[in-house]
Amino acid sequence: MANKSAFRWKRKHLLALEDLTVDEIMHVLSQADAFKEVSTRSVKKVPALRGKVLVNCFFEDSTRTRTSFALAASRLSADVVDFSEKTSSTSKGETLIDTARNIEAMGVDIFVLRHPAAGAAETLSRHVKCSVVNAGDGAHEHPTQGLLDLYTMRERFGKVAGLKVAIVGDIVNSRVARSNIWALTKLGAEVILVGPPTLLPKTFEKLGVKVIHDFDSVIGQVDVINMLRVQFERIKSSQFPTVREFTRFFGLTAERFVRCKKDVFIMHPGPMNRGIEISSAIADGPQSGILTQVANGLAVRMAVLYLVTQAQ
Amino acid sequence: MRNHYDQADVKRVIDDLAAKVAQAFDPREPMNIVGIRTRGETIAQRLTRMLQARGFARIGRGILDITLYRDDLSEIGPTPIAGPTEIDIPLDGIPLLLVDDVLFTGRSVRSALNALVDFGRPSVIRLGVLVDRGGRELPIAADYVGIVLPHVPADVRVNVRLAEVDGVDEIVVEPKA
Structure with a gap:
C-alpha cells in the first residue's frame, strides 16, 4: 500500500x-x-x-x-x-x-x-x-468528541470540505465547540457559530469562523446544525436571562426546523436538554444523527x- | 537463484496455484476463499475467477485484515493502517481457503487463523500462497504453493507486486529498503 x-x-x-x-x-x-x-x-x-x-x-x-x-x-x-x-x-x-x-x-x-x-x-x-x-x-x-463529530459528518455527506456547519448555543463554555472549530476549519468546512452575545463573544472570529447572533438569519443555509447543551452548571446567571428566552431565540424548534435545508443533518453531543436547546421530535427524527454520533x-x-x- | 520473476512468470505461478487448488476441492460443493489484505486479497480475486472458469460455482468471498491481530506490530515498521475486514458470508461447516502472497515467518497466518475463528467455524481451513520463501518461526505450512524460493536469507525481502495494486505483475527478491 x-x-x-x-x-x-x-x-x-x-x-x-x-x-x-x-x-x-x-x-x-x-x-x-x-x-x-x-x-x-x-x-x-x-x-x-x-x-x-x-x-x-x-x-x-x-x-x-x-x-x-x-x-x-x-x-x-x-x-x-x-x-x-x-x-x-x-x-x-x-x-x-x-x-x-x-x-x-x-x-x-x-x-x-x-x-x-x-x-x-x-x-x-x-x-x-x-x-x-x-x-x-x-x-x-474534547478532542474525541470533535473527531467523532467529524467522522459522522464525513460519513453522512461523504466529505467535510465545503460543508456549512452551524454550532449553536452556549459556545463560550463549550469544549465541544472548540474541538469542532479546530477540526472543521482544518478540513475546510465553513463554521458558523450562533448564540447570544453573552455566550458567544466576538473574539471567536479570530479562529476563522463566523459569529452570528441571529439563528434565523443562517438556518436555511447550513448543511449541519450542531446543537450544544446549555451547560447550566457552568453558566453565570448574568450570561443567561431565562430558559424560555433562550429557547425562543436559539432553540431548534419545530418552527425553525421547517426553514432548514431539506437534507439538513442535526447533531448534539449530549446530554440533551429536551425542549430547551432542541425539541424532542427533531432529536428523535429522521434527520437526527445523535445516536449515530x-x-x-x-x-x-x-x-x-x-x-x-x-x-x- | 533468480531475483526477478516477470509478468509471464507470475501468470505461470498463479495458474499453477489455481490448478492445485482446483484439484483439492469439489467444484459442486460450496467453498469460501478469504484473502489477507492487501495482496493476498488480490490473489484471492484472481484465483476465484480462475476456479469459476473451471466450473466452481459456489465460491463465497471474504477479505481479512489482520493488523489488529498481529503480535509483531513493533517490528514491522510504521504503524500499519488497519482496514476493515469484510466477511459477510457464513463460514460454519464450509471449507475455507486462506490466501496470502508470501509465506515467511508464519506470523501473518497465525494472526489470520485467530481472526477467522471470531467469524465462524469452517469445516477445514487450507492455506494457499503464491510464494513460500522459508524462514518459518511457527509450526505452519502451506497446503498449496505457487512457487518455492528456498534459502532466501532472513534480511532479504520477497516482494510480490500485482497489477491491481502496484501496476505491474512481478516477484522481486531484494534487500530491505
Missing part, C-alpha cells in the same frame, strides 16, 4: 485537536472505519491491546464518554480500571499529578482524563510516562486508543 509508508502516527498522547495536522485527523478517521467494522461482528473484540491497561480518570460526571472509552478499550482487549473522584483520595487532598503517578506505578498504559481545569490533560502528559487521552478539560477541548464515538475512540498505544 502506497500510504502505508507515507504516514506515520507519532503521537503518544491525544490532548487537543488544535495540535493535529490534517493528515493526522484523516488518519484517525480512516482507522476508525476499520474499528467500526469490529462492532458489527458477532464477536466484537480484537486482540490489538491485549495486556494493556487503561484507566478512566473522571473528575467530572459523564455517561457517554466514560462508557464509550471503557467499551472501546474492552473491544480492543485492554483491561479497564475506573477511577472516580468522589471515592478517591483526591477528596483527601491528593493532587492530580500525585494521584496519577501512584496509579501509573501500578502499571498503566493509557490515562483517559476528564477534568474541570483547562490544560489538565496536557499537564498530566508532562508528568507521566504512559499515554494520556483528553476526555474533556474544562472549556478547552454515539455509535461512531466508539469506533473513533478505539482508533485513538490503538494509535496512541502504537506510538509508545
Whole structure:
C-alpha cells in the first residue's frame, strides 16, 4: 500500500485537536472505519491491546464518554480500571499529578482524563510516562468528541470540505465547540457559530469562523446544525436571562426546523436538554444523527486508543 | 537463484496455484476463499475467477485484515493502517481457503487463523500462497504453493507486486529498503 509508508502516527498522547495536522485527523478517521467494522461482528473484540491497561480518570460526571472509552478499550482487549473522584483520595487532598503517578506505578498504559481545569490533560502528559487521552478539560477541548463529530459528518455527506456547519448555543463554555472549530476549519468546512452575545463573544472570529447572533438569519443555509447543551452548571446567571428566552431565540424548534435545508443533518453531543436547546421530535427524527454520533464515538475512540498505544 | 520473476512468470505461478487448488476441492460443493489484505486479497480475486472458469460455482468471498491481530506490530515498521475486514458470508461447516502472497515467518497466518475463528467455524481451513520463501518461526505450512524460493536469507525481502495494486505483475527478491 502506497500510504502505508507515507504516514506515520507519532503521537503518544491525544490532548487537543488544535495540535493535529490534517493528515493526522484523516488518519484517525480512516482507522476508525476499520474499528467500526469490529462492532458489527458477532464477536466484537480484537486482540490489538491485549495486556494493556487503561484507566478512566473522571473528575467530572459523564455517561457517554466514560462508557464509550471503557467499551472501546474492552473491544480492543485492554483491561479497564475506573477511577472516580468522589471515592478517591483526591477528596483527601491528593493532587492530580500525585494521584496519577501512584496509579501509573501500578502499571498503566493509557490515562483517559476528564477534568474541570483547562490544560489538565496536557499537564498530566508532562508528568507521566504512559499515554494520556483528553476526555474533556474544562472549556478547552474534547478532542474525541470533535473527531467523532467529524467522522459522522464525513460519513453522512461523504466529505467535510465545503460543508456549512452551524454550532449553536452556549459556545463560550463549550469544549465541544472548540474541538469542532479546530477540526472543521482544518478540513475546510465553513463554521458558523450562533448564540447570544453573552455566550458567544466576538473574539471567536479570530479562529476563522463566523459569529452570528441571529439563528434565523443562517438556518436555511447550513448543511449541519450542531446543537450544544446549555451547560447550566457552568453558566453565570448574568450570561443567561431565562430558559424560555433562550429557547425562543436559539432553540431548534419545530418552527425553525421547517426553514432548514431539506437534507439538513442535526447533531448534539449530549446530554440533551429536551425542549430547551432542541425539541424532542427533531432529536428523535429522521434527520437526527445523535445516536449515530454515539455509535461512531466508539469506533473513533478505539482508533485513538490503538494509535496512541502504537506510538509508545 | 533468480531475483526477478516477470509478468509471464507470475501468470505461470498463479495458474499453477489455481490448478492445485482446483484439484483439492469439489467444484459442486460450496467453498469460501478469504484473502489477507492487501495482496493476498488480490490473489484471492484472481484465483476465484480462475476456479469459476473451471466450473466452481459456489465460491463465497471474504477479505481479512489482520493488523489488529498481529503480535509483531513493533517490528514491522510504521504503524500499519488497519482496514476493515469484510466477511459477510457464513463460514460454519464450509471449507475455507486462506490466501496470502508470501509465506515467511508464519506470523501473518497465525494472526489470520485467530481472526477467522471470531467469524465462524469452517469445516477445514487450507492455506494457499503464491510464494513460500522459508524462514518459518511457527509450526505452519502451506497446503498449496505457487512457487518455492528456498534459502532466501532472513534480511532479504520477497516482494510480490500485482497489477491491481502496484501496476505491474512481478516477484522481486531484494534487500530491505
